[in-house]
Every structure is written in C-alpha cells, then in structure tokens.
Amino acid sequence: MNISAYLDRFGLLAVGLVAFAAVLLALYGLAELASRRDRNRAVAFVFLAPAVLFLLIGLVYPAVRTVVMSFYDAKSENFVGLDNYVWAVTDPDALQILVNTAMWIVIVPLLSTALGLVYAVLIDGRAGEKVYKALVFLPMGISFVGASIIWKFVYQYNGAGGEQIGLLNQVVVWLGGSPVNWLNESPWNNLLLMVVLVWIEVGFATVVLSAALKGVPTEIVEAARIDGASPSEIFWNVTVPSIRSAIIVVAVTVFIATLKLFDIVRAMTQGHHGTDVLAHNMVEQAFRLFERGRGATLAVLLFLLVVPVVIYQVRNMRRQEMETR
C-alpha cells in the first residue's frame, strides 16, 4: 500500500469541495442581486432552490416511483396489480419477515423506553450522575455495525467441548450449563439481535427522559411524599404523568429507528435462521435477488407503518406546545 494509491480520492474530495464552494458563492451572488431589488420571492427562491431540488429529485420522485414499481414485476416491465402485496402477506418466508418485524417494533421501543426511564430515575440526583449517564449514552456514538460486532463476540459459540470465547456462553458454563449456538436458535436469536438495538437506544432514552425529569417541579414530588405516597406511587402517579409526552417521543423515535433497521440484521445473521426483517429483506430483494417489484413493495409497507406513528407524534407535539403556552 502506497500513499500514491489514495491520491485520487483526496483529489476527488478537493475538486468536490471547490465545486461546492463555487456553487455557494454563485448562490450568494444571486441572492445579493435579488436582495438589492428587494424581491423577496426571488431571494427565497435562491435560498431554497438547492434543498428543494435535492428533495424533489432524490426523495419525492423516487418515493412516487417506488410506489409505482410495487405494482410491477421484478424488472419493472409488466403490471402485476397487487401480486407483490399478496406475496408479502401470504408467502411463508415473507410472513416470517412481517412477524419478526412486528416483534421488533413492539419489544425494542418498549424495552428501551422502560429501561431508559428506570435508569434515569435511579441515577437522578445521584452522585456521579454524569458518569452514569455517559456510560450508557456511549453506545449512541457507535455504529450499528460496530455494536453488532461487539455483541457477536459476546454471543460467540465454540463447540461444547472447547473453551468458550463468548462471554455469554462462558457465563452459562460457569453456571454449570452447556454452551449454546445462540444466533442459530430461532426464534430466540431474534431477541438476541434486539438486545443490540436496545443497548444502543437506552442511552438516547435515558438522556431525553433524564432531562424531562429535571423539569418535574420538586414541590409536586415533595407534596406527594408528605401526603404519604410510597416511592412507587410517586413514580406511577406523579413522575410518569408529568413526563408523559417525553416518554411518547422517545418510544416513537425508537419505533421508527427499529422499523428502518438494516445494519444489525445484516452484520449479525444476514437474515438467516429466521431473523430477517422488513428493511433488511427489502434491500435483499431489490439488490441481491433483483426482485425490484417485491423490494419496492416492502419499502412501501415500511412507509405505511411509519405514517400513522408520525401523525400521532405530530399531534402529541402540538398538544405539548399548547400546554407550554
């Protein structure tokens, strides 16, 4: 490996950045021209043009195209009506994927939010709270792939006779059990994959919920305590209702991340042993099996699952804004 082998990349980067700077300068000049003539519409157009152009070509058009493709066959040549959708809900393999996805989007948001909440309450006001928070928050900076590798080593299996290399199997052996090839054991392997995402998302939940906890007026908690409420009563009847909207936001955010999950399944099992999910199989269908119709259909299903949740989130945010006013 020689330095000269990388030069083309840095050359490309330099050209790209210079070109981008030129575009920015040109836009700025145009905006300045329009500003002098005091034409708000023209200025707005210049400011918005790049973003709107990108979004139209890169998101709006492709989304519409994907919906259309979902009604066509593998090569997008013949119209097949609802065949792809029928496949998605009747084919045993596809059904397995839908069932797995359903498990993911129920279990992961629930577990992440619950653990994050418990942890945030436990460390609230405790000495070293910042360190506690940072330790759990750290996985947020690690990629899904990195986290998968970390956990794949935890789950590693080394035959019944040999010494165990994976921590989980070593613990099992220490407790007197015999090691298990965890990632091949359907359906439990699904849970082990979920652990990876929960491990990442609990940090997010903790940080957001812990900030919300700081906003709960201490007088209310104090008053409840003087009235003789037990800690668990205070938790359920005072704390949880006060930070309800933050809890919903966390659950919804984790829900959406879970639904779009590709990396962990890819890096852990490649979708084998009954662990495939919607977002992963979509890519498999479209780019490995060249079943573009089916891939598009799965993408549309993904979209349809996200929409109601986001609408709910927007209404929740609206209500929150009304309350704070």
Next chain:
Amino acid sequence: MSTRTADQAARIGETRGERLRRVLSSRAASVVAIVIAALWTIPTLGLFVSSLRPDEDIRTTGWWNFFADPGSVSLYNYNYVLYSDSQGGGLIINLINTVVITIPGVVVPVAFAAMAAYALSWIKFRGRNLLYVGIFALQVVPLQMALIPLLSIFSSGLHIGGMTIIPAWDLEGVNTLIQVWIAHSIFGLPLAIFLLHNFMRELPGDVMEAARIDGASHSQIFRKVVLPLVTPAIASIAIFQFLWVWNDFLVGRTFAPGEATRPLTAVLGDMAGTWGFGWTRLPAAAFIAIVVPLVVFLLLQRYFVRGLLAGSVKG
C-alpha cells in the same frame, strides 16, 4: 392511615424500620444502576481488549483471561487490518473512503439546510407554510423508499415522457463516491431543515427588523446576523449528520458498491455477516471504525444532547 404515619414521620423523624428500608432501597437502586452501567460498558471493553491480543489468544481463550494472564499486548492486528496486502487487510483505503464520504456528506446538507431554513423562517413569500409542511412531512419517507429509483437515476438518468431531465451519470471507480455524497446530502436534508428552522424561528424578530432598517439585505442578514447566532445549533446538527454518515452502512454500500470504494462500515458489516476467515481481525478493524465517532461524540456531547433535546422534546 398512611397519611397519618407519614405526617408523624415528617414531624418527628422516621422510625428505625423506615430508615432501614429507605437505606436498603437506596442501596438496591445503586446496585441496579451499577449493574446497568456495567452491562452497557463490558461488551465494548471486551472488544477493545480482544483487539490488542495476538491472533492465537483470540482464537483459543476469552478476553477476560487477559486480566489473569496478560500475555503479550500488541498493535499487530491494527497494523495488519490497516496496511496488510493479504486478505482482510488494507482497510486504510476504506477508512479514507469514509473520510472522503463524510466531509462533503456533512458540509453540503448542513449548508443547504441552513439556507433553506432561513428562507422558511425569515423571508416572507407566498406558499411558505405549505412548503415547510411539505419538507417536514418528507421526514416520514424512509430512505428505503428512495434507494432503487435514485440508483437508477445515477445509472440511466431521469426521463419523464421521452424528455431527458437528467442524463445518465455513468460514474465508475472512485467517482462513485460522488453518488454517496449526493445520497447522504438528500437523506440528511429534511431533519436538518426541520431542526434549524426550529432554532432560527426562535431568534428575536426585532434584531432582524433593526438590520433590515439599517439597509441590510437578506443575504447579509443571513451571513452576519443569523449564522453567528445559530452556530451552536449548526454544530449540533453537524454532529448528528457526522455520526450518521460515518456510521452509515446501507447508503455507502448501495451507492459505492465496489470493493475499493466501500466505506469502512460497509466492509465491516459484510465481514461480520459472513464471519469467515480472519474473524480474529474484526476487533481491531471494528475499533478503528468506532474510535473516531466515539471521540467526537465524547468531546462534543454537550452539543449533541442539546440538538437531541431540541429535536425530540421541544419539537
């Protein structure tokens, strides 16, 4: 009944039993908190320890044996995965790909989003709200919806009814990285515009008004008044986008699929997925990919958390 005892406790101090229970429950809380913190740290620690152990040790014993019998510590694995010409090595090229992808992948969407957010919050024009709602709604579209058509735009152009809107790009080799820049820029825009709009909207209107009266144009206000005021917000959004692009697997793998152009994460993801020959190199390789975002994350955590809270709680 419980009210009465609590009143008493509040007045005359708690009984010995109550005190014991309180101390115990606070002990239990400590234990639970420590257990969670440990569970969240040990797996990463294990990977790090593994990355420093020789091949043979990784293959035969668990990383915890390292503490009983440290054996030899070496950076051999790091050197191998970065520079070796043999299988599973030479990842330096992929690391450079990641860097080359990440810089424009952060700068371009943040710059365009800042401009768009300014127009949406401080320039008055007809249809502004409609446009904002439209961009806001685009956050709902999962990027999976865009993958197949966007890739086909790059390979065969965009034609609507016989009219060529964009000709085919026909990029090859290193140049396919351009596709990744554009894809990341597109996918990062909706959230960045939404967050920056939230911040800019909150700026005091009289400052803008004063600048207008002094004869400043919109582009001058944007550069001299708004940008300095929202620098912390831009920092937090840039960190978001940085983490997202650096850690991305799917976009890089789809738009720069060649062996020599894949970003580091894509190589790692496929290596981990197949778990074939050379899995003992994975800890070192993974740690190289992990360490950069982790350092950025730790140093700039304050900005990141601020952006997180602004995006999720405040809305």
